[in-house]
Structure formats: C-alpha cells, structure tokens
Amino acid sequence: MKAPRLRPKDTTTPEVGTDFVPIAEEARNEAPRATIDPDASLTWLRRVKPIMWAHRGIFITSLVMSFVGLVLMVMIPNLLNKAITNSIQKHTVPLSHYVWWIVGLGLVGAVAGYVSRLFLFETAYDIEYDLRNILYEHLTRMSFSFYDRVQTGQLISRANSDIRSVQMYMTFAPSILVQCSIAVVAFIFMLTINVPLAFVAMATMPFVYFAGVKMRNSMFPVSWIIQARLADVATIVDENVNGVRVVKSFAAEQQQLRALSGAAEKVQWSYIKDADLRARFSPVVQNLPQVGLALVLLFGGYMVIHGGLGVGAILAFNAYLVMLQAPFMMLGMLIMMGQRAAASADRIYEIIDEQPTVTDKDDAIDLVDCTGDVRFSHVDFAYASDAERLVLADFDLHISPGETVALVGRTGVGKSTVGRLLTRFYDVRHGSVQIDGHDVRDITQASLRANVGVVLDEPFLFSVSIRDNIAYGKPSAAFEDVEAAARAAGAHEFITHLADGYDTVVGERGYTLSGGQRQRIAIARTLLVNPPIMVLDDATSAIDVQVEQQIHAGLRIRMEGRTTLVIAHRLSTIALADRVVLLDQQKIVADGTHATLLATTPLYAEVLAQAGEYEANADRDGDHPTTTGPRPDGKALRDLLDSVRTGGRS
Ligand SMILES: Nc1ncnc2c1ncn2[C@@H]1O[C@H](COP(=O)(O)OP(=O)(O)OP(=O)(O)O)[C@@H](O)[C@H]1O
Numbered sequence: 001m002k003a004p005r006l007r008p009k010d011t012t013t014p015e016v017g018t019d020f021v022p023i024a025e026e027a028r029n030e031a032p033r034a035t036i037d038p039d040a041s042l043t044w045l046r047r048v049k050p051i052m053w054a055h056r057g058i059f060i061t062s063l064v065m066s067f068v069g070l071v072l073m074v075m076i077p078n079l080l081n082k083a084i085t086n087s088i089q090k091h092t093v094p095l096s097h098y099v100w101w102i103v104g105l106g107l108v109g110a111v112a113g114y115v116s117r118l119f120l121f122e123t124a125y126d127i128e129y130d131l132r133n134i135l136y137e138h139l140t141r142m143s144f145s146f147y148d149r150v151q152t153g154q155l156i157s158r159a160n161s162d163i164r165s166v167q168m169y170m171t172f173a174p175s176i177l178v179q180c181s182i183a184v185v186a187f188i189f190m191l192t193i194n195v196p197l198a199f200v201a202m203a204t205m206p207f208v209y210f211a212g213v214k215m216r217n218s219m220f221p222v223s224w225i226i227q228a229r230l231a232d233v234a235t236i237v238d239e240n241v242n243g244v245r246v247v248k249s250f251a252a253e254q255q256q257l258r259a260l261s262g263a264a265e266k267v268q269w270s271y272i273k274d275a276d277l278r279a280r281f282s283p284v285v286q287n288l289p290q291v292g293l294a295l296v297l298l299f300g301g302y303m304v305i306h307g308g309l310g311v312g313a314i315l316a317f318n319a320y321l322v323m324l325q326a327p328f329m330m331l332g333m334l335i336m337m338g339q340r341a342a343a344s345a346d347r348i349y350e351i352i353d354e355q356p357t358v359t360d361k362d363d364a365i366d367l368v369d370c371t372g373d374v375r376f377s378h379v380d381f382a383y384a385s386d387a388e389r390l391v392l393a394d395f396d397l398h399i400s401p402g403e404t405v406a407l408v409g410r411t412g413v414g415k416s417t418v419g420r421l422l423t424r425f426y427d428v429r430h431g432s433v434q435i436d437g438h439d440v441r442d443i444t445q446a447s448l449r450a451n452v453g454v455v456l457d458e459p460f461l462f463s464v465s466i467r468d469n470i471a472y473g474k475p476s477a478a479f480e481d482v483e484a485a486a487r488a489a490g491a492h493e494f495i496t497h498l499a500d501g502y503d504t505v506v507g508e509r510g511y512t513l514s515g516g517q518r519q520r521i522a523i524a525r526t527l528l529v530n531p532p533i534m535v536l537d538d539a540t541s542a543i544d545v546q547v548e549q550q551i552h553a554g555l556r557i558r559m560e561g562r563t564t565l566v567i568a569h570r571l572s573t574i575a576l577a578d579r580v581v582l583l584d585q586q587k588i589v590a591d592g593t594h595a596t597l598l599a600t601t602p603l604y605a606e607v608l609a610q611a612g613e614y615e616a617n618a619d620r621d622g623d624h625p626t627t628t629g630p631r632p633d634g635k636a637l638r639d640l641l642d643s644v645r646t647g648g649r650s
C-alpha cells in the first residue's frame with residue numbers, strides 16, 4: 001500500500017503531478033473589492049462602510065458635482081432679485097448682463113447635474129453588485145445544515161429587494177444630504193437680502209422636519225413587516241413552481257392559490273397600512289412650506305409697501321422657498337429610506353453573520369495521492385446539534401483501499417448519512433471519519449470532495465446541455481472523455497437518440513429526462529472526475545435491472561482499484577460488492593459476504609424482502625412491496641442470486 005501524502009494548503013514549492021489541483025481551476029471568481037465588517041456590534045451603516053469606501057472615487061466626485069450644481073442654482077434667485085432692482089427698477093445695469101449670467105449658470109449646472117447623476121447611479125449599481133456577490137459568496141460557504149433549514153424564497157428576497165433598499169440608501173442618502181446642505185447656502189443668501197424675512201421664511205422648516213420624524217416612527221414597523229411578508233410570498237411562489245408536479249397531481253391548485261392569496265392579502269394589508277400612514281403625513285410635510293410662503297408674502301409685502309424692501313426680494317424668497325421644499329421633503333423620505341434600509345440590512349446580516357458549521361481548519365492539508373482507505377471509528381452523529389436521539393452511535397466501519405462495500409439497512413436507518421459524513425457534508429459529534437488515516441476535518445474540503453465522489457439517488461441536473469452536465473465537475477474535459485464516462489454509465493445510447501445528442505439542453509432540474517436517465521447522467525458526471533473513493537447512494541434505483549447490469553459491467557472495470565461504498569436496497573446492486581454490511585440501530589450489526597449474511601442474519605433477509613428483493617419471502621407474504629423502482633423479473637433475479645451465492649461477480 002502506497003503511503004498517502006499530504007501537504008500543507010499553502011505550500012509554495014509544488015512538485016509537478018503530486019499536488020492537489022482543483023479541477024475547476026479556470027473558473028475562479030474575482031472577489032468583491034470590499035466586504036461587510038464582520039463585527040456584529042457595529043451599526044449597520046458602519047458595517048457596510050468598507051464597501052462605500054471602495055467606491056469613494058466616483059462617489060465623492062458625484063457628490064461634489066451635485067453640490068456645485070446646487071450652489072449655481074441657489075445663485076439664480078439672488079441674480080433675479082438684483083436684475084429686478086438694478087435693471088428693471090433703477091436702470092443702472094443693462095438687463096442682458098443678468099440674462100447672460102443666468103443662462104451661463106444654467107448651462108454649467110446642467111453639466112454638473114449630468115456628471116453627478118451618472119456617477120451616482122454608477123456607484124449605486126457597483127454597490128449592489130458587490131453586496132449581491134458578497135451574499136452569494138457567503139451562501140456558497142454555508143454548510144448543508146443551513147440549507148436544511150432555510151427557505152429559498154427568503155434567500156431570493158434578501159438577495160433582491162433587501163440588497164436594493166440598502167444600496168438605495170447608501171447612495172441616495174449622502175446625495176439628499178448634499179441637497180439639504182444647500183438649505184444652509186440658501187439661508188445665507190436670504191440673510192444677505194433681508195435678515196428678519198429670512199427667519200420668517202425658515203420658520204416652518206423645523207415643523208417639516210418633526211413631521212418627518214413622527215412619520216418615520218410610525219412607518220418603520222410597517223416597512224419591516226412588508227419586507228418579511230414579501231419574502232413569504234416569494235417562498236410560496238417558489239415552492240409552487242418547484243413543486244408544480246405534486247400540486248397538479250393532487251389537483252391542489254385551488255388549495256395553493258388560497259395559500260398564496262392569503263399571503264398576498266397580508267402584503268396588500270401592509271402596503272395599505274403604509275399608504276395610509278404616508279397619506280396622513282405627506283400633506284402636512286408638503287404643505288407646511290406653503291405656510292412659509294404665506295408668511296413671506298405677509299411680512300415681505302408689508303415691508304415692500306412701507307419701503308424697506310424691493311419687490312425682487314419677495315420673488316427671490318419665493319424661489320428659495322420652492323427650492324428648499326424639495327430637500328426638506330426628501331429629508332423625511334430619507335429618514336424612511338433609512339429605516340427600511342436598516343431593516344433590510346438586518347435581514348442580510350442575519351445570513352452573513354451565520355457561520356458555516358463545516359469549515360477548513362487554518363492548517364488544513366490537501367489530500368493527495370489518496371489510496372482510498374476509509375475508516376469510521378466510534379462515530380456518534382445526529383443532524384440537530386441538540387438532538388438526543390442519534391442517527392449513528394458508536395458506529396465503526398473500515399473499508400480497505402480498492403474494496404467495494406454494500407451498505408444495506410431499512411429505510412431511514414442512516415445509510416445516506418454514512419455517505420454524507422464521509423464527504424463531510426456534516427461533522428460527527430464524537431469519534432472520527434478518516435481517509436488514509438487522516439481525520440476528514442484536517443483535510444481541505446476542496447481536496448476531500450475531489451477525492452470522494454458521490455452519486456445521489458435524486459440527481460440534480462442543471463438546465464444546460466447534457467455534455468455540460470456530465471462535465472460539471474471537470475469543465476475542461478475533452479469530449480471523448482465525456483462520452484467514455486457516459487458509456488460507462490450506460491447513458492451514451494439514450495443520449496445519442498435525443499434530438500441534439502450531447503448538446504440537448506435539459507429542462508429545469510433535468511425534468512425533461514426520465515428518472516433513470518437522470519441517474520445515469522449523474523453517474524457519468526462522477527465517473528468523469530474519476531475519484532479514488534466513490535459513494536453510490538441508491539444511484540441506480542430508478543434504472544431497470546438489465547441496464548443496471550450493463551452499468552455495473554462498466555463500473556466494475558472502472559472500479560478497479562477504487563474504494564466504493566454502494567448504498568443499496570436491490571440485490572442487483574448489492575451483487576456489485578465484495579462485502580456487505582448491515583446497518584441497524586445506529587451501528588453495523590453484520591459484516592460479510594451476501595451469502596454469509598443471508599445464512600446467518602435473519603434481519604438481512606428481512607431488509608431485502610422489504611425492498612421486494614428476496615424471493616424466499618414471496619411465498620410467505622404473497623405480496624412484495626416494491627419501494628425502489630421496478631421489480632426485476634424472476635429469472636434475472638435468480639441468476640443474480642446464484643451468481644452472488646457462488647461468489648462470482650457476473
Ligand atoms: N437533513 C436532515 N436533517 C435532519 N434529519 C435528517 C436529515 N436527513 C436525514 N435525516 C434523518 O436521519 C435519519 C437517517 O436518514 P438517512 O437519509 O441516512 O436514511 P437512509 O438509510 O438513507 O434511508 P433511505 O433508505 O430511505 O434512503 C432519518 O431518520 C431521517 O429522518
């Protein structure tokens with residue numbers, strides 16, 4: 001036996017051909033420029049600050065341009081006042097002088113407005129892009145236990161609307177604040193025209209602000225509820241689309257519609273509540289400045305009549321108040337956007353802050369030159385960390401390099417769980433799972449999974465071509481290799497009969513193929529990677545016995561020297577193994593050849609009978625529950641039984 005070799009993850013002196021090389025190396029994704037601060041005690045805005053900072057260049061340019069544009073705008077009413085006084089009333093300056101100034105300022109303002117808007121939106125979408133990548137990158141790191149719990153609709157809504165509302169606030173809040181800062185400039189201009197009138201004009205602004213604050217306090221809970229309920233709707237829609245086959249086969253459309261309309265009604269209710277609150281506050285916020293205008297007219301008009309002020313001043317004040325109205329109103333909106341963004345950010349952080357339970361150790365090593373020695377020793381495992389009842393308890397199993405072992409047991413006993421622990425989809429509670437003598441927790445996940453291939457009983461295909469589906473684990477594979485893998489998996493023939501052969505694009509999840517066809521593609525997908533250890537979890541359950549035999553013939557050639565764990569209910573599948581182990585009551589209760597187990601362990605015959613596989617029980621029960629696909633015909637089964645009993649492999 002060749003000694004397994006392991007190397008530290010970041011070794012800088014690679015030896016050609018001995019290091020672990022990630023299979024999909026060329027598909028590496030560029031990381032976002034910045035990430036969210038992991039310190040959960042910070043406020044939500046401080047946590048996203050690094051992302052804002054990464055885009056500071058265009059963002060600050062945009063804000064500066066916006067400020068310049070606004071200052072120019074503020075200068076115009078002042079010019080208007082001077083034009084009326086100096087050119088129209090006193091005739092001391094030609095009117096054209098002011099006209100040209102106003103036109104010039106307008107033009108420069110337009111350019112500044114263009115640049116600021118363009119850069120602002122660019123920043124917004126850059127930030128959205130980063131946030132989405134950060135979230136998705138985090139999701140890819142999350143462990144299986146996370147996906148067991150989480151609902152797809154919740155994730156989708158967080159990746160869409162929540163990211164959008166955070167992004168909007170991050171970019172538009174500073175821009176609105178710049179616009180509000182213009183209020184200060186406008187106020188200074190008003191002061192230069194007439195001090196008392198400036199104070200009169202601004203008198204209502206604090207009320208506008210307080211109305212905004214009041215609005216925020218009552219609207220915040222509603223906006224939070226809206227986001228949560230939208231996610232509920234997304235979840236129902238997602239389940240309905242994904243589970244449409246079940247819905248339709250039970251004619252449960254009406255039932256589902258009711259569930260959806262129930263959730264939609266709650267969204268509608270929250271939106272109406274939101275609109276109601278908005279309708280109460282908005283008119284107040286919008287009309288308060290009109291009160292300001294009335295006050296200016298009253299006091300300003302009085303001053304003009306008594307000769308203390310020019311008519312132009314009233315016009316200028318009027319223009320300023322109209323100009324100020326927008327920022328102050330937006331200030332109210334900003335406060336609301338802030339609350340919504342805070343709620344959204346919390347929902348995003350809820351995911352970001354959840355740490356994957358299965359992670360690489362800092363000093364994890366890459367598994368290279370794997371010989372395929374597998375050992376479970378004293379393994380205790382349960383899916384929930386606080387569960388009292390264990391799925392596996394003090395479980396021991398050793399598989400020697402190159403050996404093919406069939407794992408048999410009643411349904412739900414934990415067979416698939418054994419496979420999931422070997423690939424470290426979950427971590428054991430006690431004991432250890434070792435490959436080549438190394439605890440799987442000490443090996444990098446990438447190298448572990450490159451060495452341990454799993455074929456699941458419910459194969460998931462992507463909506464791409466069959467060729468790309470088979471080459472999923474090794475995108476650079478040559479077409480001949482893809483075809484060879486398909487042949488070994490008994491898939492080549494049916495693929496060539498499809499309209500576009502290997503280029504046929506399969507429907508979502510591969511639903512345009514039969515269950516057995518999907519399973520064969522899944523087997524080909526794993527065979528192409530050619531891992532030294534392979535787990536076949538009921539991988540041929542939907543394939544009829546004749547085809548299965550062909551596949552097994554192909555597999556046997558390819559299994560030479562490979563450690564294989566076959567999880568099986570069917571005798572035809574078990575026949576593939578050198579050794580059979582029986583799992584019951586959390587541990588292996590029998591270990592030997594099929595023939596010995598059949599002779600010595602009544603439970604073994606019982607388990608096979610349950611799967612409708614053991615003819616001896618046919619007479620006793622007179623009925624065979626077939627739980628795992630088509631029953632093999634009597635003769636084929638007897639041949640197989642015989643061949644297994646005589647120890648032959650075919
Ligand atoms: N993701 C999960 N979260 C929580 N419990 C789980 C999960 N997967 C399986 N279980 C539970 O663990 C036990 C073992 O499941 P497992 O899938 O290993 O059974 P199995 O032997 O493969 O069954 P089958 O022959 O039906 O495929 C079952 O009781 C099951 O309910």
Ligand SMILES: [Mg+2]
Binds near residue numbers: 416
């Ligand atoms: Mg299973």
